[in-house]
Amino acid sequence: MNISPNKKPSARFAPWEDPAQKPLVRFGNVTKRFGSFTAIDNISLDIYEREFFALLGPSGCGKTTMMRMLAGFEKPSEGTISLGGEDIADIPPYKRPVNMMFQSYALFPHMTVEANIAFGLKQDKWPKQQISERVEEMLSLVQLTKFAKRKPHQLSGGQRQRVALARSLAKKPKLLLLDEPLGALDKKLREKTQFELMDIQEKLGMTFVIVTHDQEEAMTVASRIAVMDDGKLIQVATPEVIYEYPNCRYVADFIGDVNLVEGRISSKTEEMVKLAWAEGQGDIDISNKNGCAAGENACLAIRPEKVHVTREEPQDVDNKIRGVIHDIAYIGNLSTYYVKLGNGQIFRAQESNRRRLANREFTWDDQVWLSWRNTAGVLLQK
């Protein structure tokens, strides 16, 4: 299968920006309680046809409950869930045009690969001929034709994962739910499978909803990501927006690495906000995209890779701070420098290691300059 990471359609594909588009799935003020515990707290969310939608969050944030409500294993305590305009709250799982790929794969151990894939089709009383054609088609889609007669315990983890995918796709569901589908695979296989999933989703033109706690996975596969915490949606946006313009500290911190600089807005113009962040240090310039008012407390979020480390004082930059290298984390392709600022704060800056390690410019306790452009960071309100 081709690995083509840059053919993500999100640049052109954006039905959520078009008010004329009708969503495939609509959560309308959905609340779900288990006893006194509120798992989902008044969530409204639209998912559009052909989306690869990711529910992302730490364990216990409610993302699995969202998925189980879509599959029909849980009923919302309040609110409505509709699929293609139809309220599905009272439709049992076996009547929903929704299929799920389980985290444990849940392959039937007493059936062959073939029988597993045919299971749902037999249940729907498809004609024999059509069943065998469809099974054939699914097997070749996931490249398991040779393994049709095997039992699940005779397959590797990656193969089982593909059988589970084929089985959930076989009935041509309107909506496919993937519950941590790659969690049990090792890193290399996981990355490869992510692209396979995207290819399959694109090829079949189906709507996928994936639940994951792995932010890289969500970033890679999804057209949009919903970041969840504590039963609430924190931000719903494309991966680019989530990464570059997180709307709060939680999202900024959850997705990737971030430096957070607390301060107070000292002045504000049309284009620029100045953040006073420490005694005896110059204000930080941030291009103004948020509606903060002067005098408010705010916080700069800036990604380590957007910060440059130099020995000489840099010229023609928007912001620069002096510091001392406190620690260096070398991870091969990248090095993260932990730079101690005058006020004791540790600031992270990341540089790619274009040169060999022996030729490295900096070492521990070196005096360095950190610099970045005023568009590099985001201002977050309290």
Place this chain on the structure above:
Amino acid sequence: MDRKSGRFLLIGIPYLWLGLLFLVPFFIVLKISLSDIAVAIPPYTPTFDLGAGWSGFIQFLSGLDFENYIWLIEDDLYINSYLSSLKIAFFSTLFALLVGYPIAYAMAKAPSEWRPTLLMLIILPFWTSFLIRVYAWIGILKPEGFLNQFLMMLGIIDEPLQIINTDTAVYIGIVYSYLPFMVLPLYSALEKLDGALLEAAEDLGCTAIQAFWKVTFPLSMPGIVAGCFLVFIPAIGEFVIPDLLGGSDTIMIGKTLWADFFSNRDWPLASAVAVVLLLLLIVPIVLFQRQQERAQEAEK
């Protein structure tokens, strides 16, 4: 001691145990079954005389024959006893399965903090002697027993049912006594069942009942097979239950054997009955072991 001889010693212990406590007694029984009845102590002939030397041994061998086995085939009593035992064991196993499966299923579905207690309740009857529990059933089933009094009090029946001393009582006794052997393997098979499999079946279009027959039931098959053998095998040779609860027309091979041995003092014939019973049981035991091996292989 080097490793190799240490290992042989370790493997040797169970072999020694089997040899002394199973194989040697079996050959003694086999030998007696080939002997003739005699009014003597022991009540059979020939006996093995070490002092008589080689010619004595030849004479000993020539005294052995298959007369008792031929007798088993010629006398209807024995064939009927075997067939009746097979029938009673088969239906008892079936009833035990029908009663045991829902119990095991409910236990496996119970909240996990209840399960040890439920398991304990299944095992608890073993703390009382088997014999006493069978005697207790006489008190329950006899015409003026608890069951009849209870049913008459409710007005369901007007006069006591004759349950004791019938085959029905034997079935009740066997199902009751061997139920734990059915429930425990079923429970262990059902408890292992991954709940996600049932959700997957529902997700793919099964109602809860269809999911049971397509997923739960086939996956509990190892437990069903194990439970059935564990009930069937001892039920065939059962003596106490048919003797205490069954009537004079309840014939089971265990009762016949007992009568031959103790009432008729025909040790050789009784031994032949025992040897044939053992041969009959080897078939299901071998089947059971092969099934267990397959189940273990599937789990790998």
